[in-house]
Amino acid sequence: MVLKVSEVSGNIDRYHGEFEGTDGTEGTQSGLLRASFPNFGENFVGGMTLRSKRTAVCTDSPTSSCGSSLSVSSMLSTSPSKPSVMSASSVSSKPIPIVLQKKHSPYTEKGQFHAWIDAMRAQSPPHVHSLHEDIPEAFDLEAAVYKSWLEKHPSALSSFDNVIKHAHQKQVVVFLDYDGTLSPIVEDPERAFMSTEMRASVKDLASCFPTAVISGRSRPKVYEFVQLAELYYAGSHGMDIMGPAKSSDGFRVKGTKSRDKKGNEVVLFQPASEYLPLINKVFTALIETTKLIKGAKVEHNKFCVTVHFRRVKEEHWEALAERVGNVLKDYPSLNLTHGRKVLEVRPSISWDKGKAVDFLLKSLGFKDTSDVFPLYLGDDKTDEDAFRTINGSKHGCSILVSSIAKSTDAKLSLQDPSEVMLFLRRLVQWKNRSLENRNSLQKGAHNHN
Ligand SMILES: O=P(O)(O)OC[C@H]1O[C@H](O[C@H]2O[C@H](CO)[C@@H](O)[C@H](O)[C@H]2O)[C@H](O)[C@@H](O)[C@@H]1O
Numbered sequence: 434m435v436l437k438v439s440e441v442s443g444n445i446d447r448y449h450g451e452f453e454g455t456d457g458t459e460g461t462q463s464g465l466l467r468a469s470f471p472n473f474g475e476n477f478v479g480g481m482t483l484r485s486k487r488t489a490v491c492t493d494s495p496t497s498s499c500g501s502s503l504s505v506s507s508m509l510s511t512s513p514s515k516p517s518v519m520s521a522s523s524v525s526s527k528p529i530p531i532v533l534q535k536k537h538s539p540y541t542e543k544g545q546f547h548a549w550i551d552a553m554r555a556q557s558p559p560h561v562h563s564l565h566e567d568i569p570e571a572f573d574l575e576a577a578v579y580k581s582w583l584e585k586h587p588s589a590l591s592s593f594d595n596v597i598k599h600a601h602q603k604q605v606v607v608f609l610d611y612d613g614t615l616s617p618i619v620e621d622p623e624r625a626f627m628s629t630e631m632r633a634s635v636k637d638l639a640s641c642f643p644t645a646v647i648s649g650r651s652r653p654k655v656y657e658f659v660q661l662a663e664l665y666y667a668g669s670h671g672m673d674i675m676g677p678a679k680s681s682d683g684f685r686v687k688g689t690k691s692r693d694k695k696g697n698e699v700v701l702f703q704p705a706s707e708y709l710p711l712i713n714k715v716f717t718a719l720i721e722t723t724k725l726i727k728g729a730k731v732e733h734n735k736f737c738v739t740v741h742f743r744r745v746k747e748e749h750w751e752a753l754a755e756r757v758g759n760v761l762k763d764y765p766s767l768n769l770t771h772g773r774k775v776l777e778v779r780p781s782i783s784w785d786k787g788k789a790v791d792f793l794l795k796s797l798g799f800k801d802t803s804d805v806f807p808l809y810l811g812d813d814k815t816d817e818d819a820f821r822t823i824n825g826s827k828h829g830c831s832i833l834v835s836s837i838a839k840s841t842d843a844k845l846s847l848q849d850p851s852e853v854m855l856f857l858r859r860l861v862q863w864k865n866r867s868l869e870n871r872n873s874l875q876k877g878a879h880n881h882n
């Protein structure tokens with residue numbers, strides 16, 4: 434049997450592909466291949482022969498049980514902090530000789546740029562169907578990896594009954610990410626529109642449960658896309674929260690009173706407001722430094738800045754990352770994070786989407802009560818903070834939107850925004866049905882009396 438590990442599931446040719454010599458030295462000509470799977474935040478070690486720059490092939494060998502014992506599930510870990518490394522002995526008693534390039538030092542700046550690029554790529558790898566048409570095994574492996582991953586992060590649609598069982602008689606509060614969750618990922622960030630059907634579904638949802646959109650976009654921008662006044666909005670990855678001063682359901686967001694464009698009284702919470710001048714400066718610097726890189730785009734998200742790589746040819750990614758890094762050297766109080774083909778510059782304050790969820794739950798009067806059931810749906814790296822907050826609450830449900838296996842703390846998954854819409858609609862149906870049941874019970878009791 435031949436196992437091919439393609440670039441889809443593991444970057445073996447980049448700095449991730451470390452070579453570990455049998456004597457522990459770097460660059461030795463024989464030993465074990467330690468390949469990292471950035472999608473899973475995980476390493477696996479196996480006896481392998483590297484045949485080409487892009488494809489590692491594990492061949493049949495009397496000394497190797499690679500094909501049979503290297504189960505797909507053993508290649509996966511959902512805990513990035515605890516990589517499960519398959520020991521050499523679990524694969525083969527004797528390592529198979531391999532030939533590999535010398536590893537890059539992770540401490541050099543170049544290594545840092547590669548790290549950013551690989552992290553970005555892991556969040557948004559190319560779609561498997563379009564890859565390796567000449568290598569069907571690569572597809573099979575990817576499909577098998579996804580199937581195995583689904584066992585750990587089951588579909589929220591097939592687990593729906595279980596979700597509502599836990600939500601029964603609790604106040605459901607829904608948190609939604611925008612890009613990749615409510616709208617499909619597209620090349621041009623200005624055209625990431627949500628469908629009319631999705632908008633109608635979110636509107637129905639908000640009539641049943643308190644609903645918030647938490648996005649990396651600036652708050653006015655995400656509002657422009659969603660256009661629903663009845664929601665709570667948190668832009669700039671939670672650093673810009675606005676809620677109605679007095680909502681019809683009696684909830685109230687804590688913060689400074691202000692007025693929205695229509696003159697309605699609102700409450701604002703902006704924990705990074707003093708960073709605004711710095712963010713404006715870094716935005717101008719990033720525009721300047723990236724202007725000659727074709728396809729690069731810099732988006733001002735009020736309290737953070739996003740540099741888009743999606744329309745830049747891959748051979749120019751390193752140059753772009755390097756330019757971003759060089760600008761950042763002058764801004765020690767700003768941080769860099771990554772997402773789906775984006776690098777994001779943000780204030781280095783201890784505030785993220787998870788903190789925003791916590792803040793909104795508290796403001797809405799729900800924190801530390803056992804009768805609230807928060808749901809969070811998101812697709813990107815920055816949503817992981819929110820997943821962890823939800824997982825840490827007494828009840829709740831974290832759902833990753835992804836059609837590929839990814840390292841995540843989310844408990845459940847949905848493949849794409851169309852599945853998100855189905856899920857939201859089922860929540861509304863469930864709520865309406867429980868209201869009908871309650872009404873008919875009350876009516877029955879009334880008639881009986
Ligand atoms: O937190 P989110 O609402 O998911 O926002 C995160 C970033 O989303 C946008 O970028 C992503 O979507 C774009 C449009 O589909 C896509 O072109 C890009 O590659 C994705 O990363 C948005 O443009 C960023 O500003 C947000 O930070």
